[in-house]
Amino acid sequence: MINHIPLIIGMLVAIISPIISYYVKIPLVLIEFIIGILFGVLFEKDVINANSVAFLSYIGFLILMFLAGFEVDFDFIEDLKIREILFIFLYAVMLIPFAFLSTSSFGLGFHYMIVTPLISVGLGLPILKESKIAQTELGQKLLILGSIGEITSIFYISFVNAFLKFGFSRAAIKTGITYIILVLAIFFAKTIKTKIKKYRSVVKNISLENTHIFIRLALFTTFISASLFELIGMEPILGSMLSGMALGYVIRKKGVINKSFYDMAFGFFVPLFFVYTGFSLNIASVSKNIIISGVMIGVILLIARFGISFILLFAGFKITELPIASVFISFPFTLLIASIKILSDTKYITPEQGVVILIGALFTSLFYPIVFKFISRLYVKDEDI
Secondary structure (H helix, E strand, O other): OOOOHHHHHHHHHHHHHHHHHHHHOOOHHHHHHHHHHHHHHHOOHHHOOOHHHHHHHHHHHHHHHHHHHHOOOHHHHHOOOHHHHHHHHHHHHHHHHHHHHHHHHOOOOHHHOOOOOOOOOOOHHHHHHHOOOOOOHHHHHHHHHHHHHHHHHHHHHHHHHHHHHHOHHHHHHHHHHHHHHHHHHHHHHHHHHHHOHHHHHHHHHHHHHOHHHHHHHHHHHHHHHHHHHHHOOOOHHHHHHHHHHHHHHHOOOOHHHHHHHHHHHHHHHHHHHHHHHHHHOOHHHOOHHHHHHHHHHHHHHHHHHHHOHHHHHHHOOOHHHHHHHHHHOOOOHHHHHHHHHHHHHOOOOOHHHHHHHHHHHHHHHHHHHHHHHHHHHHHHHHHOO
């Protein structure tokens, strides 16, 4: 007999979370996660820890990772000059050793070095769109910085995953083959798109009249790529992220998927994932030291990004724009959550260390958006936009 109580609880949270998020001005996914923690405190773990719920939660995680790759905006990147792209990419790459150094300087263990260079703009995009700088030149530069940084982070964390599992040599081979296949797939799709005249009109017709086709395509690419990555011994969620990136590169007019696929994902699967994750957290293991370490990770995220932000001056940023740029890419909630799964599966971190990273993700996602909104108002006021 199917236990419907976990599904009822999950859907109840999915219904009330947007209302709470609207009034308290906290990102929706954080509300869902916090409510999950509260349920974990109030109820026995057996109430929700059912195989069916765990499976649906896993699907939600795969879809969330797909969206993390899909949200990369290649249109903005292609409009940039090569010099600007190279320096933004250099910034994202140099952030890795500098974040390692910053983490070590603060006395945190080497286990946390891996997560501090990560960049993800899943939470940043809606906050940016709500601000008055979204349509300004600065807003466009922030989008580009976030997109290139996220691409670099996805490649970086996928290599780390392979390195922890197979060692350097085999990791280099496996990730190299993965990236080659990805590039070939994108190149093949792009060639079809430019060479076959009917392709563009067919996609247009489908996007206007048969939006469910895109939902099926997105789900298919998510599941098949996750399966392929699992077959080669790599983390399935990385396959989902890369498939989202590849599909996002081919499909530039994302309005259809943004409406249909996002509604489906955030209407059920993604909320269930965050509720289940929060519910599964052992709150009794959270000590004062764990909280302090988590907050320190959040502080290091910002310090590391601002510390080498001068590189962005060569990419067209003004010196007065460096603080807001650093803050904008300092709350990579999606990839921090993914890193906990990746590092836990490879036994690189303990459950307690995973909680530390989780607290860092919560701290940055609650505090830095407020800082960003405040700084963006100052910028708008100064520029009289």
